[in-house]
Structures are given as C-alpha cells and as structure tokens.
Amino acid sequence: MEHLSLGLVGYGKIAQDQHVPAILGNPGYQLRAVATLGPPCPGVAHYTSLEALLAEGPAVQAVAFCTPPQGRHAQVRQALLAGKHVLVEKPPCASLGEAMDLVELARAQGVTCLFAWHSRFAPAVEPARQWLRGRTLRSVAITWKEDVRKWHPGQAWIWQAGGQGVFDPGINALSIVTTLLPDPLFITAAELAVPANHQAPIAARLRMADAHGVEVSAEFDWDHAEPDVWRVVIVTEDGVLRLEQGGAALFIDDIAQPLPAEAEYPSLYRHFRQLIATGASDADLQPLRLVADAFMAGRRTQAAAFLD
Amino acid sequence: MEHLSLGLVGYGKIAQDQHVPAILGNPGYQLRAVATLGPPCPGVAHYTSLEALLAEGPAVQAVAFCTPPQGRHAQVRQALLAGKHVLVEKPPCASLGEAMDLVELARAQGVTCLFAWHSRFAPAVEPARQWLRGRTLRSVAITWKEDVRKWHPGQAWIWQAGGQGVFDPGINALSIVTTLLPDPLFITAAELAVPANHQAPIAARLRMADAHGVEVSAEFDWDHAEPDVWRVVIVTEDGVLRLEQGGAALFIDDIAQPLPAEAEYPSLYRHFRQLIATGASDADLQPLRLVADAFMAGRRTQAAAFLD
Numbered sequence: 001m002e003h004l005s006l007g008l009v010g011y012g013k014i015a016q017d018q019h020v021p022a023i024l025g026n027p028g029y030q031l032r033a034v035a036t037l038g039p040p041c042p043g044v045a046h047y048t049s050l051e052a053l054l055a056e057g058p059a060v061q062a063v064a065f066c067t068p069p070q071g072r073h074a075q076v077r078q079a080l081l082a083g084k085h086v087l088v089e090k091p092p093c094a095s096l097g098e099a100m101d102l103v104e105l106a107r108a109q110g111v112t113c114l115f116a117w118h119s120r121f122a123p124a125v126e127p128a129r130q131w132l133r134g135r136t137l138r139s140v141a142i143t144w145k146e147d148v149r150k151w152h153p154g155q156a157w158i159w160q161a162g163g164q165g166v167f168d169p170g171i172n173a174l175s176i177v178t179t180l181l182p183d184p185l186f187i188t189a190a191e192l193a194v195p196a197n198h199q200a201p202i203a204a205r206l207r208m209a210d211a212h213g214v215e216v217s218a219e220f221d222w223d224h225a226e227p228d229v230w231r232v233v234i235v236t237e238d239g240v241l242r243l244e245q246g247g248a249a250l251f252i253d254d255i256a257q258p259l260p261a262e263a264e265y266p267s268l269y270r271h272f273r274q275l276i277a278t279g280a281s282d283a284d285l286q287p288l289r290l291v292a293d294a295f296m297a298g299r300r301t302q303a304a305a306f307l308d
Numbered sequence: 309m310e311h312l313s314l315g316l317v318g319y320g321k322i323a324q325d326q327h328v329p330a331i332l333g334n335p336g337y338q339l340r341a342v343a344t345l346g347p348p349c350p351g352v353a354h355y356t357s358l359e360a361l362l363a364e365g366p367a368v369q370a371v372a373f374c375t376p377p378q379g380r381h382a383q384v385r386q387a388l389l390a391g392k393h394v395l396v397e398k399p400p401c402a403s404l405g406e407a408m409d410l411v412e413l414a415r416a417q418g419v420t421c422l423f424a425w426h427s428r429f430a431p432a433v434e435p436a437r438q439w440l441r442g443r444t445l446r447s448v449a450i451t452w453k454e455d456v457r458k459w460h461p462g463q464a465w466i467w468q469a470g471g472q473g474v475f476d477p478g479i480n481a482l483s484i485v486t487t488l489l490p491d492p493l494f495i496t497a498a499e500l501a502v503p504a505n506h507q508a509p510i511a512a513r514l515r516m517a518d519a520h521g522v523e524v525s526a527e528f529d530w531d532h533a534e535p536d537v538w539r540v541v542i543v544t545e546d547g548v549l550r551l552e553q554g555g556a557a558l559f560i561d562d563i564a565q566p567l568p569a570e571a572e573y574p575s576l577y578r579h580f581r582q583l584i585a586t587g588a589s590d591a592d593l594q595p596l597r598l599v600a601d602a603f604m605a606g607r608r609t610q611a612a613a614f615l616d
Contacts, residue, residue, distance in 0.1 A: 073494065074519075077519060094605060095494055095495050095601040095604065095605055096404070096597055096600060096601050096604070097492060097493070097494045097495065097594075097597050097598065097601050098494050100492075100593075100597070101492055101494070101519065160607075161498075161605060161606055161607035161608075162604070162605040164604070184405060184408075184409055185405070186381065186403055186405045186406050186409070187403050187405065190469075194608075199607055199608065211382075211385060211409065285408075286405075289404055289405050289408070290405065291604065292404060292600040292601060292603070292604045293403040293404050293405050293600060295600070295603040295604040296403065296404070296470070296472070296599065296600045296603040296604070297402060297403055297469060297470040298469055299468075299469035299507055300469075300502075300507065300608075
C-alpha cells in the first residue's frame with residue numbers, strides 16, 4: 001500500500017497532542033485535510049465541516065474523528081456512506097445504539113472501522129497479554145483514581161447527563177482489561193456516587209464476571225489527590241501480574257518488566273493501516289457496553305456537591 | 309417437523325397464564341418437563357432445576373425460560389451449550405452484555421434463539437406494519453401509562469437497581485415501535501424521574517431519532533389512574549396510524565380497523581417453531597439497548613417517595 005490519504009475532523013486538544021503528531025510521524029499516511037471549527041492545522045488544507053471536506057477537498061481514503069462523542073454518529077455515518085475508512089476516538093459515540101449502528105454500516109460498506117481504545121496500545125498491554133496466555137485466572141482488580149480538577153478543569157459537559165463522569169477515564173481501564181481477558185465480562189453489581197449538584201458519577205464501584213466465574217472488580221474515583229493511580233492487578237494460579245500508570249509499567253510478582261517507550265497513538269495508527277490493508281475492522285463495543293450496563297444496573301448514591 | 313419436545317424453566321405467573329396454555333394449545337409442541345422451585349406443572353414431569361432436567365429428564369429439543377431476567381443468563385447458556393433451542397421471556401437478561409453473549413453463543417452453537425418480545429405479536433402490529441410499508445413517516449409518539457399498584461402490587465424488586473422500573477412496561481412499547489420502523493432508533497435525550505425512596509424510575513420521557521431524522525418521543529408513567537393508556541401514534545405523509553391498548557386496537561385516521569383476536573403467546577410459539585424449522589434466530593437487542601442507553605444518557609430528577 002502506498003500513502004494512505006487521510007482527513008481529520010476536530011482539531012482540538014487530543015488531535016493536536018496525539019493524532020496529528022502520530023500521523024505526521026508515520027510515513028504511511030498523508031494528512032491531506034482537516035475539518036474544524038477552531039484554528040486550522042498548520043500546513044494542511046482547512047475546511048470548516050466534514051461536508052465541505054468531502055465535497056470540495058482533496059480525495060481522502062480515510063477519516064479520523066477527534067470531535068466529542070456527542071454528535072459524532074451522524075458525521076461518521078456520512079464518511080462511511082462516502083466509502084471512507086474511519087478511525088473514531090474513544091468513546092466512539094454518545095450511546096451504544098449509535099456505536100452499534102456504525103459497526104453495521106462499516107460492514108455493509110465494506111470499509112474499515114477502528115474504535116480507538118488507545119489505552120490498549122499502552123506499552124504493558126501486549127506483554128501482559130502474552131504472559132497471561134495459557135495461565136489460569138483467579139481474579140482481577142482495577143483501581144483507577146485521579147483528580148478531575150487536574151485532568152478536566154472547568155469542563156462542565158463531563159458532569160452533565162451523557163457526560164459519563166468518572167467513566168471517562170474508567171473506560172480506559174475497561175478497554176485494557178477486556179482486551180487482556182479471553183472472554184466477555186458482564187456487570188453483576190454497580191454502585192455510582194453522583195454529586196448532589198451534578199448528573200454524572202464522581203466515583204463508581206463495579207463487580208463483573210465472565211461466563212466461567214472469573215471475578216473482576218473496579219474502583220473508579222475522580223476526587224483523588226496526587227499521585228494518580230491507574231492500576232490493574234491480575235491474580236493467576238502461578239503469579240500476579242500488575243499494570244501501573246495506565247499500562248506504562250508492568251510488574252510480574254512485583255518485579256518490574258522491561259517495556260518499550262510509550263507510543264499509544266503511533267501504535268493505533270499503525271494498527272489502523274494494517275486493518276485497512278487486510279480489509280478488517282476493530283470496533284469493539286465491549287467497553288462502552290459495560291458502561292451502559294453499569295448505568296442500567298447500578299445503584300446510585302448521592303455524594304457531596306462537587307465544585308471545581 | 310414432528311412434535312417439538314420442549315422443556316420449560318420457571319413455572320410462575322407468566323408461565324401459568326401464557327406460556328403453558330400457548331404450548332398446550334399448539335399440536336406442534338410436546339411439553340415434556342418443567343423445572344421450577346415452586347409447585348409443579350400438573351401432568352408434566354417435574355424437576356427442581358434446569359441441571360436436573362437436562363441430566364435426568366426426558367430428551368428435549370428446546371427450552372423456554374420464564375424465570376426473572378436476573379440469573380437467567382447462566383441458565384440459558386447452559387441450555388445453549390447442551391444444544392437446545394431457546395425461547396427467552398422479555399427482557400432477555402439483566403444486562404445488555406448478557407443478552408449479546410446469548411446471541412453469539414446461539415449462533416456459535418447453530419441453534420435458534422428467540423427473545424420473546426411478545427407485544428410484537430399483538431393483533432394490531434402486523435396490520436400496522438403492512439399499512440406503514442412504503443409510507444413516509446413524519447413522527448412517532450408513544451404514551452404508555454398505567455398504575456403500578458394494579459399491575460405490580462408489593463413487588464419490591466421492580467424498584468431496586470436493575471429492576472428498571474417503568475421501563476418494565478415501557479420496553480413493550482419500544483419492542484412494538486422498533487419492529488414497525490424500518491431503521492434503528494437512537495436515544496437523543498432522556499429524563500428519568502426516580503422516587504426518593506427507590507432506585508428505579510417511576511416515569512420517563514425519551515427522545516429518539518433514526519439516522520434519517522424521524523423523531524420518536526415516549527412518555528412512560530407508572531403512577532397513572534385508570535384507564536391504562538398504551539398508545540402509539542405514527543404520523544405519516546398520508547394518514548395517522550394509531551395503536552391503542554398495547555396493540556389490541558388499531559385506528560387509521562381515527563377509523564377502527566378489524567383485527568383478529570388477541571393471541572400474543574400462541575403467535576410467539578408459532579414463530580419459535582418456524583424459526584427452528586428454518587434454522588433462524590430472532591434475538592433482537594434493540595428494545596433492551598434503548599433502555600440501557602436511556603439509563604446512560606438520561607437526566608435524573610427526583611420524584612416524591614412512592615409507597616404502595
């Protein structure tokens with residue numbers, strides 16, 4: 001495959017920090033156009049909408065979506081209907097129904113759809129998967145705690161209905177664990193603590209299990225002083241595997257394992273190109289499905305009003 | 309196909325009122341065994357668990373599940389793994405993940421799975437679908453109001469987390485509308501009113517849309533004095549279709565249409581037999597998926613404490 005010509009939609013923080021550097025650093029891509037309402041991406045043809053990009057812009061084979069999940073469904077549909085491969089930032093959509101629809105449409109159109117669960121490309125994840133292969137699992141414990149004031153200062157939308165609150169970081173943990181375990185997980189109990197002045201949870205406790213009885217617990221907290229804790233502990237019959245720092249560090253029986261440098265988005269874009277080359281998709285619904293099920297099955301408690 | 313030999317799990321109210329009469333009234337079935345913790349089904353071999361039925365009972369080709377959705381997933385899995393066709397009362401499972409897993413497993417096992425959205429077999433539904441074919445939709449309005457004191461007296465579980473509250477009847481409306489409309493629906497906004505002393509909503513307002521902009525509203529209320537209102541109004545470019553009484557009555561431009569007598573469960577069991585004969589499944593996730601998305605995206609308001 002020659003260069004893959006790419007358009008990008010939404011030139012905000014995540015696009016500037018991660019997507020564009022990853023694309024520019026990969027000789028397999030040619031970034032030909034960016035559609036955004038804000039300041040243009042330097043050196044790249046600029047459009048104010050996906051419609052304009054598709055109608056008037058240079059031909060692109062694929063489109064990367066970096067806009068917020070609300071409203072993204074209609075845009076991704078448009079790109080799929082125009083026959084483009086799509087890479088969609090996490091979480092893919094505001095609702096599970098929208099995400100399921102994109103999966104179906106990509107299949108019907110015969111193009112590649114990648115839901116960009118970027119944490120799955122953290123350095124520790126693939127070595128962890130290799131180590132776990134063939135081992136018998138006993139239990140899994142996720143601890144994901146950070147200070148929302150540090151990571152989302154003044155962002156009102158994350159507290160509103162549909163904003164998902166602490167599941168915004170928590171879904172990264174769910175994306176890691178669901179790629180490490182061999183079988184799907186189901187929510188068996190959930191507790192969501194929602195501040196009195198908000199709609200979305202500031203903390204959550206989940207109990208999950210797979211069909212063979214492996215139990216997975218998760219504790220998410222968004223009101224946690226430094227340092228951040230992004231940890232997954234997997235107890236097997238012959239050893240304990242532990243991911244720290246969201247998958248940037250790996251310990252086996254408390255011994256640190258050598259890992260390559262962090263390169264989540266470069267790896268993601270390499271994966272996207274391979275998927276396109278082989279005519280495949282990687283649009284896993286499971287992390288978002290676990291969040292939806294936690295909201296449906298979860299018990300709510302009221303937490304103190306939260307002020308930034 | 310000769311007789312289909314059938315086992316049934318859970319001989320509670322819905323089994324006694326609907327399933328068993330429908331099975332006994334269909335010469336295509338032979339009800340060979342019932343597994344239940346309560347009183348046995350007269351004249352049918354009795355087991356206290358599905359395990360016992362499968363291990364010691366007469367051979368059955370299919371199993372109907374009439375237990376509550378909580379805990380049903382593991383049992384249905386067991387039947388599927390034993391190569392049985394399954395019919396699963398609505399809602400199929402306590403979580404969407406469990407339901408998706410059953411769909412996958414039935415496919416892998418090459419057996420039939422029917423999620424029993426029985427309201428889709430109300431007399432008005434098929435004539436409504438015929439009338440709508442080829443007509444252009446403008447809008448859809450669901451009104452589903454009843455008195456929970458009358459329909460669920462003293463049932464504590466419906467108010468607990470995972471009990472789904474007013475979505476228990478509301479999902480019947482969603483199952484009808486999603487079978488009448490040609491394209492999937494997505495939640496665009498939701499408001500859930502939850503009594504101060506409970507976890508599950510007593511009322512809900514939903515806004516939905518399909519990918520082509522058809523808008524669907526739903527108003528669910530569980531604190532509504534007689535008479536029950538179970539209504540769907542579909543406005544098209546050339547006429548208004550209206551279902552009343554949950555699909556027992558049909559009006560086109562306010563003119564009542566002749567309908568066959570109510571026979572939801574007999575029709576459901578005929579459908580099950582046809583699916584098995586053709587090697588097909590009918591395990592639609594959409595009604596449950598809309599409920600999960602409503603819980604995830606919905607704004608909560610607090611309603612007055614509700615006492616039976």
